[in-house]
Amino acid sequence: MATITAIGDPADPRLDDYRDLTTADRRPDRPGGRGLVIAEGVVVVRRLLESPYPVRSLLGVPRRLEELASDLTHLDVPAYATSADTMATAVGFHLNRGVLAVADRAASPDALSLARSARVLAVCEGVGDHENLGSLFRNAAALGVDGILLGPRCSDPLYRRSVRVSMGHVLRVPFATLPGEWPASLDLLREAGLRVAALTPAAGAVPISAAGLAGERVALLLGAEGPGLTDEALEAADLRVRIPMASGVDSLNVATAAAVAFHAVAPPVV
Amino acid sequence: MATITAIGDPADPRLDDYRDLTTADRRPDRPGGRGLVIAEGVVVVRRLLESPYPVRSLLGVPRRLEELASDLTHLDVPAYATSADTMATAVGFHLNRGVLAVADRAASPDALSLARSARVLAVCEGVGDHENLGSLFRNAAALGVDGILLGPRCSDPLYRRSVRVSMGHVLRVPFATLPGEWPASLDLLREAGLRVAALTPAAGAVPISAAGLAGERVALLLGAEGPGLTDEALEAADLRVRIPMASGVDSLNVATAAAVAFHAVAPPVV
Numbered sequence: 001m002a003t004i005t006a007i008g009d010p011a012d013p014r015l016d017d018y019r020d021l022t023t024a025d026r027r028p029d030r031p032g033g034r035g036l037v038i039a040e041g042v043v044v045v046r047r048l049l050e051s052p053y054p055v056r057s058l059l060g061v062p063r064r065l066e067e068l069a070s071d072l073t074h075l076d077v078p079a080y081a082t083s084a085d086t087m088a089t090a091v092g093f094h095l096n097r098g099v100l101a102v103a104d105r106a107a108s109p110d111a112l113s114l115a116r117s118a119r120v121l122a123v124c125e126g127v128g129d130h131e132n133l134g135s136l137f138r139n140a141a142a143l144g145v146d147g148i149l150l151g152p153r154c155s156d157p158l159y160r161r162s163v164r165v166s167m168g169h170v171l172r173v174p175f176a177t178l179p180g181e182w183p184a185s186l187d188l189l190r191e192a193g194l195r196v197a198a199l200t201p202a203a204g205a206v207p208i209s210a211a212g213l214a215g216e217r218v219a220l221l222l223g224a225e226g227p228g229l230t231d232e233a234l235e236a237a238d239l240r241v242r243i244p245m246a247s248g249v250d251s252l253n254v255a256t257a258a259a260v261a262f263h264a265v266a267p268p269v270v
Numbered sequence: 271m272a273t274i275t276a277i278g279d280p281a282d283p284r285l286d287d288y289r290d291l292t293t294a295d296r297r298p299d300r301p302g303g304r305g306l307v308i309a310e311g312v313v314v315v316r317r318l319l320e321s322p323y324p325v326r327s328l329l330g331v332p333r334r335l336e337e338l339a340s341d342l343t344h345l346d347v348p349a350y351a352t353s354a355d356t357m358a359t360a361v362g363f364h365l366n367r368g369v370l371a372v373a374d375r376a377a378s379p380d381a382l383s384l385a386r387s388a389r390v391l392a393v394c395e396g397v398g399d400h401e402n403l404g405s406l407f408r409n410a411a412a413l414g415v416d417g418i419l420l421g422p423r424c425s426d427p428l429y430r431r432s433v434r435v436s437m438g439h440v441l442r443v444p445f446a447t448l449p450g451e452w453p454a455s456l457d458l459l460r461e462a463g464l465r466v467a468a469l470t471p472a473a474g475a476v477p478i479s480a481a482g483l484a485g486e487r488v489a490l491l492l493g494a495e496g497p498g499l500t501d502e503a504l505e506a507a508d509l510r511v512r513i514p515m516a517s518g519v520d521s522l523n524v525a526t527a528a529a530v531a532f533h534a535v536a537p538p539v540v
Contacts, residue, residue: 043520135523135526138522138523139522139526141516141519142515142516142519142520142521142522143513143514143515143516143522143530144514144515144516167520169519209533243413243533244413244414244533244536245412245413245414246411246412246413246414249411249412249439250313250412250437251412252408252409252412252413252529253405253408255526256405256409256525256526256529259522259526259529259530260413260529260530260533263479263513263530263533263534264533266514
């Protein structure tokens with residue numbers, strides 16, 4: 001059972017994992033940072049507690065820690081109770097959600113094993129926006145995607161803002177960096193028996209619902225909003241698929257386009 | 271041709287339409303506000319210029335007004351050029367996008383006419399979050415939805431943040447408030463020959479891709495993220511459809527769920 005300890009001094013060294021979370025050079029995901037995973041709010045903290053990430057401690061106002069009491073029953077980690085003001089001083093901003101938890105990172109799964117066991121994978125190229133990446137994980141979790149592989153120029157899914165926007169699903173959906181040189185590294189997916197389908201707004205691509213992918217084993221390549229996939233990535237794919245769109249409209253947000261695509265390749269409804 | 275006038279004084283009364291945009295009681299969409307439509311950034315300003323909304327003026331840094339020069343050729347409205355600092359002082363915040371335009375509201379289309387001419391409509395209940403509503407309009411525009419009807423407790427699509435998040439598509443996708451008492455007012459849609467399909471995560475609903483709606487004339491009922499549609503709205507629909515989701519996952523964001531549903535009811539791909 002987690003021990004709840006009251007802390008009154010924002011400078012208390014037991015709060016060091018939570019200190020100055022918004023200061024760029026203290027950001028745990030940055031070089032020189034501590035590589036910690038931060039969960040915010042009851043829902044996301046609960047997902048962290050259920051995840052394989054080794055939880056170090058919790059910090060919250062008493063009311064939020066009480067909400068989590070039953071989740072903490074079997075956990076042997078410290079939980080620090082403070083006032084909202086003490087928490088704000090330590091963390092560096094006022095936290096509406098009232099509770100944080102911090103964990104160490106865990107080893108990523110092996111990309112090839114992940115590809116072999118997956119029916120649908122998402123493969124990201126240049127998804128550098130933390131919130132888009134977080135939304136993409138949330139949509140992947142909801143729509144039954146088995147894992148996410150990160151190609152070049154993707155942001156860190158375990159950065160605090162991605163964790164929050166994903167509603168904690170970055171802690172549940174397996175992900176790994178695709179090893180090797182991009183885009184030749186996509187061969188690993190074919191070795192694993194997946195068809196590699198690149199999502200693009202290009203007119204020459206096949207409408208995704210007519211591409212015969214529903215129920216197939218598929219790796220969906222997704223590029224950043226704006227530039228989209230590079231020509232190299234498009235050429236390395238087995239096929240190019242598109243979401244039919246009205247003329248004169250910019251592309252959809254990458255996480256939204258991914259959701260439409262995930263639904264389209266989901267197993268046929270019985 | 272728009273006349274470009276340099277303004278140096280942030281207190282200049284010609285900037286009054288743009289003043290204190292973030293102050294709640296000056297918000298143009300609030301009671302006592304001036305009901306103006308504000309567009310931010312080159313892309314969205316361009317959409318406003320192409321829309322039926324009567325543009326009153328533009329305000330921008332010289333570089334952004336130059337980018338818009340060809341769009342302004344046939345327009346007879348004043349364009350005010352200021353420094354970024356003068357603009358920030360008048361507007362109340364520093365505007366990265368460097369240009370604003372302001373327009374009067376225009377009359378909404380008649381809900382029945384809109385329903386009669388539409389193949390796919392979205393009907394919102396309780397979508398009170400400005401950003402979700404803006405994203406919903408963006409997705410509707412991209413995925414060929416012909417219009418949006420607003421039921422009870424929806425926010426104002428023409429509020430500045432919705433306009434921005436929609437990428438200006440609230441200015442292009444026709445919308446109207448559904449008149450009459452909710453949800454009996456949904457009868458108007460049936461009179462217009464549309465099937466009323468309620469989107470819900472409930473297990474008893476039909477998976478949307480198996481509901482036979484592709485290519486049909488459909489009004490899709492959408493509720494707020496979290497509570498979803500009210501029981502009254504669900505009962506008033508002709509059928510209930512769902513997006514199959516993995517167990518243990520919260521619902522999708524309402525605009526994301528809408529995008530998946532819009533794609534699923536889009537005309538069959540030929």
